[in-house]
Amino acid sequence: xxxxxxxxxxxxxxxxxxxxxxxxxxxxxxxxxxxxxxxxxxxxxxxxxxxxxxxxxxxxxxxx
Numbered sequence: 719x720x721x722x723x724x725x726x727x728x729x730x731x732x733x734x735x736x737x738x739x740x741x742x743x744x745x746x747x748x749x750x751x752x753x754x755x756x757x758x759x760x761x762x763x764x765x766x767x768x769x770x771x772x773x774x775x776x777x778x779x780x781x782x
Contacts, residue, residue, distance in 0.1 A: 725752040733767075744768035 719726070727748035733741070744764045746753050753760075753770045760768045 725749070725755075727752055727756065741765055741767060745771070747771040 725748075727746055729747075730745040731737070732743040732745060737743070742764050744760055744767065746760060746768055747770070750770065750772070
């Protein structure tokens with residue numbers, strides 16, 4: 719997909735019902751340059767409550 723110009727991230731949310739009032743937490747997996755490109759979106763949704771992982775398959779790891 720990268721050769722075709724398609725980039726993607728695996729994004730999980732955490733925060734439960736309390737996240738409705740305080741905002742959610744995003745756990746973002748994928749390539750660092752793609753995550754950096756979408757940082758304004760991440761920040762708009764979750765403020766400073768987000769973390770990135772190098773691979774999309776590792777996105778679930780912080781919640782385990």
